[in-house]
Amino acid sequence: xxxxxxxxxxxxxxxxxxxxxxxxxxxxxxxxxxxxxxxxxxxxxxxxxxxxxxxxxxxxxxxxxxxxxxxxxxxxxxxxxxxxxxxxxxxxxxxxxxxxxxxxxxxxxxxxxxxxxxxxxxxxxxxxxxxxxxxxxxxxxxxxxxxxxxxxxxxxxxxxxxxxxxxxxxxxxxxxxxxxxxxxxxxxxxxxxxxxxxxxxxxxxxxxxxxxxxxxxxxxxxxxxxxxxxxxxxxxxxxxxxxxxxxxxxxxxxxxxxxxxxxxxxxxxxxxxxxxxxxxxxxxxxxxxxxxxxxxx
Amino acid sequence: xxxxxxxxxxxxxxxxxxxxxxxxxxxxxxxxxxxxxxxxxxxxxxxxxxxxxxxxxxxxxxxxxxxxxxxxxxxxxxxxxxxxxxxxxxxxxxxxxxxxxxxxxxxxxxxxxxxxxxxxxxxxxxxxxxxxxxxxxxxxxxxxxxxxxxxxxxxxxxxxxxxxxxxxxxxxxxxxxxxxxxxxxxxxxxxxxxxxxxxxxxxxxxxxxxxxxxxxxxxxxxxxxxxxxxxxxxxxxxxxxxxxxxxxxxxxxxxxxxxxxxxxxxxxxxxxxxxxxxxxxxxxxxxxxxxxxxxxxxxxxxxxxxxxxxxxxxxxxxxxxxxxxxxxxxxxxxxxxxxxxxxxxxxxxxxxxxxxxxxxxxxxxxxxxxxxxxxxxxx
Numbered sequence: 001x002x003x004x005x006x007x008x009x010x011x012x013x014x015x016x017x018x019x020x021x022x023x024x025x026x027x028x029x030x031x032x033x034x035x036x037x038x039x040x041x042x043x044x045x046x047x048x049x050x051x052x053x054x055x056x057x058x059x060x061x062x063x064x065x066x067x068x069x070x071x072x073x074x075x076x077x078x079x080x081x082x083x084x085x086x087x088x089x090x091x092x093x094x095x096x097x098x099x100x101x102x103x104x105x106x107x108x109x110x111x112x113x114x115x116x117x118x119x120x121x122x123x124x125x126x127x128x129x130x131x132x133x134x135x136x137x138x139x140x141x142x143x144x145x146x147x148x149x150x151x152x153x154x155x156x157x158x159x160x161x162x163x164x165x166x167x168x169x170x171x172x173x174x175x176x177x178x179x180x181x182x183x184x185x186x187x188x189x190x191x192x193x194x195x196x197x198x199x200x201x202x203x204x205x206x207x208x209x210x211x212x213x214x215x216x217x218x219x220x221x222x223x224x225x226x227x228x229x230x231x232x233x234x235x236x237x238x239x240x241x242x243x244x245x246x247x248x249x250x251x252x253x254x255x256x257x258x259x260x261x262x263x264x265x266x267x268x269x270x271x272x273x274x275x276x277x278x279x280x281x282x283x284x285x286x287x288x289x290x291x292x293x294x295x296x297x
Numbered sequence: 298x299x300x301x302x303x304x305x306x307x308x309x310x311x312x313x314x315x316x317x318x319x320x321x322x323x324x325x326x327x328x329x330x331x332x333x334x335x336x337x338x339x340x341x342x343x344x345x346x347x348x349x350x351x352x353x354x355x356x357x358x359x360x361x362x363x364x365x366x367x368x369x370x371x372x373x374x375x376x377x378x379x380x381x382x383x384x385x386x387x388x389x390x391x392x393x394x395x396x397x398x399x400x401x402x403x404x405x406x407x408x409x410x411x412x413x414x415x416x417x418x419x420x421x422x423x424x425x426x427x428x429x430x431x432x433x434x435x436x437x438x439x440x441x442x443x444x445x446x447x448x449x450x451x452x453x454x455x456x457x458x459x460x461x462x463x464x465x466x467x468x469x470x471x472x473x474x475x476x477x478x479x480x481x482x483x484x485x486x487x488x489x490x491x492x493x494x495x496x497x498x499x500x501x502x503x504x505x506x507x508x509x510x511x512x513x514x515x516x517x518x519x520x521x522x523x524x525x526x527x528x529x530x531x532x533x534x535x536x537x538x539x540x541x542x543x544x545x546x547x548x549x550x551x552x553x554x555x556x557x558x559x560x561x562x563x564x565x566x567x568x569x570x571x572x573x574x575x576x577x578x579x580x581x582x583x584x585x586x587x588x589x590x591x592x593x594x595x596x597x598x599x600x601x602x603x604x605x606x607x608x609x610x611x612x613x614x615x616x617x618x619x620x621x622x623x624x625x626x627x628x629x630x631x632x633x634x635x636x637x638x639x640x641x642x643x644x645x646x647x648x649x650x651x652x653x654x655x656x657x658x659x660x661x662x663x664x665x666x667x668x669x670x671x672x673x674x675x676x
């Protein structure tokens with residue numbers, strides 16, 4: 001392998017990995033606070049990307065405005081999903097909410113097929129993020145550098161909210177014990193809604209970035225990225241925001257480098273990702289940075 | 298007890314079979330089953346329009362009127378077998394036309410085979426559809442021929458010698474077509490320099506493409522569906538790939554330019570040899586195009602409509618040659634079809650009941666789909 005080829009693979013891996021990281025942040029945040037694996041995260045991600053499409057193509061909004069609008073609407077969708085599908089199950093065993101989230105996932109996917117149709121849509125791509133730059137023999141999109149930076153900013157932002165703000169205090173209290181938090185006067189439902197809103201906004205941001213890199217909108221576009229982000233979150237230690245970022249980047253590198261060094265195994269790329277998940281769950285269930293699991297799940 | 302019921306059933310059945318031609322003296326009933334709703338409705342509707350157009354032009358055979366019985370198979374396998382059963386048992390049709398989609402055709406073909414009524418598939422390219430079947434035919438070519446056609450065009454017309462393949466390992470269509478392409482390309486004297494795989498649903502192909510670029514192929518064959526194909530081409534463009542990209546009939550979609558943008562410019566794919574944009578149309582194709590435009594002033598004809606048209610015309614031709622509307626005689630005549638001039642080229646039914654016909658080549662040029670060539674595959 002030539003060095004320029006390696007650099008190209010490295011950049012491909014960095015882009016893919018930081019996209020996984022971006023999706024995993026939202027995944028892991030909701031889990032860390034509610035102990036709920038929100039399987040509908042991939043569908044919220046898909047909605048975010050579609051909302052931008054609507055804003056740009058149907059309402060003729062400038063791209064940045066469409067992006068902000070889409071993030072806001074997606075966050076509200078997340079709050080609505082919580083209100084309809086998870087809040088009634090707050091007192092039920094955790095497995096019920098988990099199953100409900102799988103239901104929401106299928107529901108949103110099929111709703112998207114009906115409303116948006118299964119025909120793929122094109123994506124508007126602002127030039128400053130997607131114009132190919134050529135450095136020597138290596139080709140790189142500005143997106144490749146922008147997404148890791150965005151992931152870091154959103155990671156720090158999420159950590160700041162959870163650890164330094166008053167609603168964040170509520171989130172951490174709920175993570176420890178819902179009942180006691182309620183007795184201590186924490187507005188539990190409002191804090192949980194906020195958590196979902198935040199998680200969904202993160203999902204939207206990642207969906208929008210994903211659509212810039214892989215420019216096609218489809219109702220099923222969130223399924224595989226959703227699974228991959230789940231692996232990334234578990235790899236980093238589910239519940240740990242920093243861990244999700246490390247896990248995502250690591251997974252991106254594992255996938256790309258597998259193909260780079262063993263091209264004949266390219267067809268097994270996804271299989272390797274899932275084997276990785278099983279191995280972690282067997283040998284280090286807390287992931288790289290996770291806290292010890294005791295009475296959770 | 299069981300014996301009796303079998304016996305009485307067969308007596309009943311033979312009564313029905315004897316009764317059929319008697320009751321249908323003045324008309325010849327022909328059945329049509331197509332996906333008019335569901336996920337394949339796009340193709341099914343167009344094929345039905347093609348069949349109807351052919352029926353309008355040729356409403357009679359052997360001095361009798363042809364009556365069409367149309368059933369929607371709803372893009373569903375169970376509905377497909379029910380549809381064929383209903384056509385044969387209730388409407389007593391002498392031949393069945395349809396359907397779009399290989400899995401649907403397999404379900405329907407099973408029923409037609411048992412009943413001993415000929416069925417002619419419109420666009421179902423998997424070799425299994427007609428395999429081991431006495432009564433099942435098709436008007437479209439199959440994937441071995443298509444793969445050979447793509448390889449022939451790449452090697453002989455384009456002068457390509459170093460091919461790369463990017464294959465969806467989870468798709469029978471892709472694995473099959475890639476294999477047929479490779480076999481023909483190597484046989485012609487070309488070399489396959491890279492063969493990389495991916496899985497249905499993947500969206501990141503950068504690792505595979507980077508590896509591929511390093512092997513310096515001059516052509517990349519992607520037997521993908523058009524949505525994946527468009528993403529692959531976009532990423533190839535961003536990674537600076539300079540090789541020609543080529544695909545199969547699954548890339549034939551009106552939206553390909555809208556979704557692929559400038560990345561699909563110059564892309565080539567194989568298809569059935571008909572397109573309204575083609576030069577030097579045969580008289581049959583010319584007549585079809587003119588009559589279509591008269592009947593549907595607001596819609597362009599496409600290859601599916603042409604295949605529907607050809608299916609009806611080929612069956613009518615068989616009835617004429619058989620001199621009878623008996624299902625067995627029609628089957629015999631269909632099997633002997635040779636050099637039938639259809640809209641989609643000269644068609645010969647071979648020993649496996651598949652159509653041997655030329656392969657069409659389409660190129661995306663100046664942001665438009667253009668039919669550029671028709672070739673005889675070197676198998």
